[in-house]
Amino acid sequence: MTDETLIQQMRRGNDGAFREIYGRYRDPLFRFGYRLTGSAETAEDMVHDVFVGLFRDRFDPARASLRTYLYSGVRNQARKQFRDFSDDDAPADDLPDGNSGPLDALLAVESADQVRRAIAELPLPQREALILFEYEELSLDEVARIVDSKVGTVKARLYRARDGLRRSLIGRQKGVAK
Amino acid sequence: MTRDDELKKVLDKWETPMPSEKLDQRVSEAWLKSRPKPVSWKLWGAVAAGLVIAAAQFWPSGPKRTGDPTRVETRLTASGFRPIPDGAITVVKAGAKR
Numbered sequence: 001m002t003d004e005t006l007i008q009q010m011r012r013g014n015d016g017a018f019r020e021i022y023g024r025y026r027d028p029l030f031r032f033g034y035r036l037t038g039s040a041e042t043a044e045d046m047v048h049d050v051f052v053g054l055f056r057d058r059f060d061p062a063r064a065s066l067r068t069y070l071y072s073g074v075r076n077q078a079r080k081q082f083r084d085f086s087d088d089d090a091p092a093d094d095l096p097d098g099n100s101g102p103l104d105a106l107l108a109v110e111s112a113d114q115v116r117r118a119i120a121e122l123p124l125p126q127r128e129a130l131i132l133f134e135y136e137e138l139s140l141d142e143v144a145r146i147v148d149s150k151v152g153t154v155k156a157r158l159y160r161a162r163d164g165l166r167r168s169l170i171g172r173q174k175g176v177a178k
Numbered sequence: 179m180t181r182d183d184e185l186k187k188v189l190d191k192w193e194t195p196m197p198s199e200k201l202d203q204r205v206s207e208a209w210l211k212s213r214p215k216p217v218s219w220k221l222w223g224a225v226a227a228g229l230v231i232a233a234a235q236f237w238p239s240g241p242k243r244t245g246d247p248t249r250v251e252t253r254l255t256a257s258g259f260r261p262i263p264d265g266a267i268t269v270v271k272a273g274a275k276r
Contacts, residue, residue: 115192
Protein backbone atom coordinates (compact mmCIF):
# COMPACT_ATOMS: atom_id res chain seq x y z
CA MET A 1 0.00 0.00 0.00
CA THR A 2 1.38 3.42 -0.91
CA ASP A 3 2.20 6.15 1.58
CA GLU A 4 -0.49 8.35 0.07
CA THR A 5 -3.19 5.71 0.62
CA LEU A 6 -2.04 5.13 4.17
CA ILE A 7 -2.05 8.86 4.91
CA GLN A 8 -5.64 9.11 3.68
CA GLN A 9 -6.64 6.24 5.94
CA MET A 10 -4.70 7.71 8.86
CA ARG A 11 -6.57 10.98 8.44
CA ARG A 12 -9.78 9.05 8.91
CA GLY A 13 -8.44 7.77 12.23
CA ASN A 14 -7.28 4.33 11.08
CA ASP A 15 -4.91 2.87 13.71
CA GLY A 16 -3.51 0.26 11.32
CA ALA A 17 -2.49 2.92 8.82
CA PHE A 18 -0.70 4.85 11.56
CA ARG A 19 1.19 1.74 12.69
CA GLU A 20 2.21 0.94 9.11
CA ILE A 21 3.56 4.44 8.46
CA TYR A 22 5.33 4.56 11.81
CA GLY A 23 6.85 1.13 11.18
CA ARG A 24 8.11 2.21 7.77
CA TYR A 25 9.79 5.42 8.89
CA ARG A 26 10.74 5.05 12.55
CA ASP A 27 14.15 3.44 12.02
CA PRO A 28 15.31 5.45 8.96
CA LEU A 29 14.35 8.73 10.61
CA PHE A 30 16.00 7.74 13.87
CA ARG A 31 19.20 6.70 12.07
CA PHE A 32 19.27 9.98 10.16
CA GLY A 33 18.70 12.01 13.33
CA TYR A 34 21.26 9.99 15.26
CA ARG A 35 23.94 10.35 12.60
CA LEU A 36 23.29 14.08 12.30
CA THR A 37 23.41 14.81 16.02
CA GLY A 38 25.29 11.86 17.53
CA SER A 39 22.69 11.57 20.28
CA ALA A 40 20.05 8.80 20.52
CA GLU A 41 17.96 10.88 22.91
CA THR A 42 17.92 13.89 20.60
CA ALA A 43 17.17 11.67 17.61
CA GLU A 44 14.18 10.16 19.43
CA ASP A 45 12.87 13.61 20.31
CA MET A 46 13.16 14.64 16.67
CA VAL A 47 11.34 11.54 15.42
CA HIS A 48 8.59 12.10 17.99
CA ASP A 49 8.14 15.74 17.01
CA VAL A 50 8.06 14.96 13.30
CA PHE A 51 5.27 12.42 13.82
CA VAL A 52 3.33 14.83 16.04
CA GLY A 53 3.54 17.35 13.18
CA LEU A 54 2.19 14.68 10.85
CA PHE A 55 -0.72 13.94 13.20
CA ARG A 56 -1.54 17.64 13.32
CA ASP A 57 -2.05 17.55 9.59
CA ARG A 58 0.95 19.65 8.65
CA PHE A 59 1.79 17.35 5.75
CA ASP A 60 0.57 18.49 2.34
CA PRO A 61 0.86 15.70 -0.27
CA ALA A 62 0.62 18.30 -3.05
CA ARG A 63 3.95 19.81 -1.97
CA ALA A 64 6.12 16.79 -1.26
CA SER A 65 6.13 13.04 -0.77
CA LEU A 66 5.72 11.73 2.76
CA ARG A 67 9.32 10.55 2.82
CA THR A 68 10.61 13.98 1.82
CA TYR A 69 8.35 15.64 4.41
CA LEU A 70 9.52 13.37 7.25
CA TYR A 71 13.24 13.56 6.44
CA SER A 72 12.95 17.35 6.00
CA GLY A 73 11.30 17.55 9.41
CA VAL A 74 14.19 15.75 11.10
CA ARG A 75 16.71 17.79 9.16
CA ASN A 76 15.06 21.10 10.14
CA GLN A 77 15.03 20.12 13.78
CA ALA A 78 18.68 19.17 13.64
CA ARG A 79 19.52 22.55 12.15
CA LYS A 80 17.57 24.27 14.89
CA GLN A 81 19.45 22.19 17.44
CA PHE A 82 22.81 23.27 16.06
CA ARG A 83 21.72 26.90 15.88
CA ASP A 84 20.37 26.87 19.41
CA PHE A 85 23.47 25.22 20.82
CA SER A 86 26.09 26.61 18.50
CA ASP A 87 28.71 26.56 21.26
CA ASP A 88 28.12 22.84 21.69
CA ASP A 89 28.35 21.95 18.03
CA ALA A 90 30.13 18.64 18.51
CA PRO A 91 27.67 15.72 18.64
CA ALA A 92 27.20 14.01 21.96
CA ASP A 93 29.10 10.83 22.61
CA ASP A 94 26.58 8.00 22.90
CA LEU A 95 28.97 5.24 21.89
CA PRO A 96 30.73 3.02 24.42
CA ASP A 97 34.26 4.11 25.23
CA GLY A 98 35.70 0.74 24.17
CA ASN A 99 37.79 0.20 27.27
CA SER A 100 35.96 -2.81 28.59
CA GLY A 101 35.76 -5.29 25.67
CA PRO A 102 38.12 -7.80 24.11
CA LEU A 103 40.74 -6.60 21.64
CA ASP A 104 38.69 -7.30 18.48
CA ALA A 105 35.68 -5.43 19.84
CA LEU A 106 37.90 -2.60 20.96
CA LEU A 107 39.37 -2.32 17.47
CA ALA A 108 35.90 -2.39 15.94
CA VAL A 109 34.72 0.39 18.22
CA GLU A 110 37.85 2.34 17.43
CA SER A 111 37.07 2.14 13.71
CA ALA A 112 33.44 3.07 14.21
CA ASP A 113 34.50 5.91 16.45
CA GLN A 114 36.93 7.18 13.83
CA VAL A 115 34.18 7.21 11.23
CA ARG A 116 31.75 8.89 13.62
CA ARG A 117 34.22 11.60 14.53
CA ALA A 118 35.26 12.18 10.91
CA ILE A 119 31.60 12.62 9.91
CA ALA A 120 30.87 14.84 12.90
CA GLU A 121 33.65 17.17 11.79
CA LEU A 122 32.05 17.78 8.41
CA PRO A 123 30.04 20.99 8.03
CA LEU A 124 26.33 20.31 8.54
CA PRO A 125 25.27 20.70 4.86
CA GLN A 126 27.93 18.16 3.78
CA ARG A 127 27.00 15.84 6.63
CA GLU A 128 23.31 15.92 5.65
CA ALA A 129 24.09 15.14 2.03
CA LEU A 130 26.51 12.34 2.90
CA ILE A 131 24.16 10.64 5.37
CA LEU A 132 21.12 10.82 3.10
CA PHE A 133 23.00 9.66 0.00
CA GLU A 134 25.48 7.11 1.37
CA TYR A 135 23.69 5.74 4.43
CA GLU A 136 20.02 6.15 3.57
CA GLU A 137 20.68 5.50 -0.12
CA LEU A 138 18.30 8.18 -1.34
CA SER A 139 18.59 9.52 -4.86
CA LEU A 140 20.25 12.86 -5.56
CA ASP A 141 16.84 14.30 -6.45
CA GLU A 142 15.36 13.21 -3.14
CA VAL A 143 18.32 14.55 -1.19
CA ALA A 144 18.01 17.85 -3.03
CA ARG A 145 14.32 18.11 -2.16
CA ILE A 146 14.93 17.25 1.48
CA VAL A 147 17.72 19.80 1.95
CA ASP A 148 15.87 22.32 -0.25
CA SER A 149 18.78 22.80 -2.66
CA LYS A 150 19.60 22.13 -6.28
CA VAL A 151 20.96 18.75 -7.37
CA GLY A 152 24.21 20.44 -8.46
CA THR A 153 24.64 21.88 -4.97
CA VAL A 154 24.08 18.47 -3.41
CA LYS A 155 26.66 16.92 -5.76
CA ALA A 156 29.20 19.55 -4.77
CA ARG A 157 28.53 18.97 -1.09
CA LEU A 158 28.86 15.22 -1.53
CA TYR A 159 32.12 15.62 -3.37
CA ARG A 160 33.54 17.83 -0.64
CA ALA A 161 32.17 15.53 2.08
CA ARG A 162 33.81 12.44 0.57
CA ASP A 163 37.06 14.27 0.04
CA GLY A 164 37.06 15.65 3.56
CA LEU A 165 36.15 12.28 5.00
CA ARG A 166 38.98 10.47 3.18
CA ARG A 167 41.53 13.02 4.30
CA SER A 168 40.27 12.87 7.86
CA LEU A 169 40.16 9.07 8.04
CA ILE A 170 43.58 8.64 6.46
CA GLY A 171 44.96 11.22 8.85
CA ARG A 172 43.41 9.42 11.81
CA GLN A 173 44.68 6.07 10.58
CA LYS A 174 48.19 7.44 10.36
CA GLY A 175 47.79 8.90 13.82
CA VAL A 176 46.70 5.51 15.20
CA ALA A 177 49.55 3.70 13.43
CA LYS A 178 52.24 5.93 14.96
CA MET B 179 27.25 10.58 -9.30
CA THR B 180 27.56 6.96 -8.15
CA ARG B 181 27.94 5.51 -4.70
CA ASP B 182 31.47 4.91 -3.54
CA ASP B 183 31.65 1.24 -2.51
CA GLU B 184 35.05 1.58 -0.92
CA LEU B 185 33.95 4.50 1.17
CA LYS B 186 30.65 2.78 1.96
CA LYS B 187 32.49 -0.16 3.55
CA VAL B 188 34.28 2.23 5.85
CA LEU B 189 31.12 4.22 6.59
CA ASP B 190 29.22 1.04 7.48
CA LYS B 191 31.56 0.49 10.40
CA TRP B 192 29.57 3.15 12.21
CA GLU B 193 26.35 1.44 13.18
CA THR B 194 23.49 3.13 14.91
CA PRO B 195 21.64 1.89 18.00
CA MET B 196 17.96 0.99 17.81
CA PRO B 197 15.37 3.48 19.00
CA SER B 198 13.93 2.66 22.43
CA GLU B 199 10.46 1.38 23.29
CA LYS B 200 9.92 4.70 25.06
CA LEU B 201 9.83 6.38 21.66
CA ASP B 202 7.12 3.96 20.49
CA GLN B 203 5.07 4.72 23.60
CA ARG B 204 5.44 8.48 23.20
CA VAL B 205 4.47 8.44 19.54
CA SER B 206 1.54 6.07 20.17
CA GLU B 207 0.24 8.31 22.97
CA ALA B 208 0.54 11.35 20.70
CA TRP B 209 -1.39 9.48 18.02
CA LEU B 210 -4.19 8.49 20.40
CA LYS B 211 -4.52 12.08 21.60
CA SER B 212 -4.71 13.65 18.17
CA ARG B 213 -6.27 10.84 16.16
CA PRO B 214 -9.36 11.89 14.23
CA LYS B 215 -12.40 9.90 15.30
CA PRO B 216 -13.36 7.32 12.66
CA VAL B 217 -16.52 7.98 10.62
CA SER B 218 -18.42 5.21 12.44
CA TRP B 219 -17.81 7.06 15.74
CA LYS B 220 -19.15 10.27 14.24
CA LEU B 221 -22.20 8.42 12.96
CA TRP B 222 -22.95 6.95 16.37
CA GLY B 223 -22.39 10.35 17.96
CA ALA B 224 -24.95 11.92 15.61
CA VAL B 225 -27.46 9.13 16.35
CA ALA B 226 -26.97 9.58 20.11
CA ALA B 227 -27.43 13.36 19.83
CA GLY B 228 -30.61 12.85 17.81
CA LEU B 229 -32.01 10.49 20.44
CA VAL B 230 -31.30 12.99 23.23
CA ILE B 231 -33.05 15.79 21.33
CA ALA B 232 -36.06 13.56 20.55
CA ALA B 233 -36.31 12.46 24.17
CA ALA B 234 -36.23 16.07 25.34
CA GLN B 235 -39.08 16.91 22.96
CA PHE B 236 -41.38 14.11 24.01
CA TRP B 237 -40.47 13.76 27.66
CA PRO B 238 -43.68 14.13 29.74
CA SER B 239 -43.61 17.23 31.91
CA GLY B 240 -46.19 18.97 34.24
CA PRO B 241 -49.21 21.01 32.97
CA LYS B 242 -48.13 23.74 30.67
CA ARG B 243 -48.43 27.21 32.16
CA THR B 244 -49.32 29.92 29.77
CA GLY B 245 -49.03 33.64 30.04
CA ASP B 246 -46.90 35.82 32.22
CA PRO B 247 -46.64 34.25 35.70
CA THR B 248 -46.04 37.65 37.33
CA ARG B 249 -49.29 39.17 36.00
CA VAL B 250 -52.29 39.24 38.37
CA GLU B 251 -55.58 39.07 36.51
CA THR B 252 -58.75 40.40 38.15
CA ARG B 253 -62.11 39.31 36.78
CA LEU B 254 -65.50 40.92 37.35
CA THR B 255 -68.73 39.20 36.72
CA ALA B 256 -71.59 41.14 35.11
CA SER B 257 -74.36 38.83 36.23
CA GLY B 258 -77.28 40.67 37.91
CA PHE B 259 -76.15 44.05 36.59
CA ARG B 260 -79.01 46.43 35.79
CA PRO B 261 -78.19 49.57 33.90
CA ILE B 262 -79.59 52.81 35.30
CA PRO B 263 -82.21 54.43 33.07
CA ASP B 264 -81.18 57.68 31.39
CA GLY B 265 -81.90 60.77 33.47
CA ALA B 266 -82.66 58.78 36.60
CA ILE B 267 -79.62 60.01 38.43
CA THR B 268 -80.41 62.06 41.49
CA VAL B 269 -77.72 63.68 43.57
CA VAL B 270 -78.62 63.49 47.25
CA LYS B 271 -76.73 65.50 49.83
CA ALA B 272 -75.63 63.70 52.90
CA GLY B 273 -78.22 63.84 55.58
CA ALA B 274 -81.01 65.10 53.23
CA LYS B 275 -84.29 63.29 53.00
CA ARG B 276 -85.13 61.60 49.76
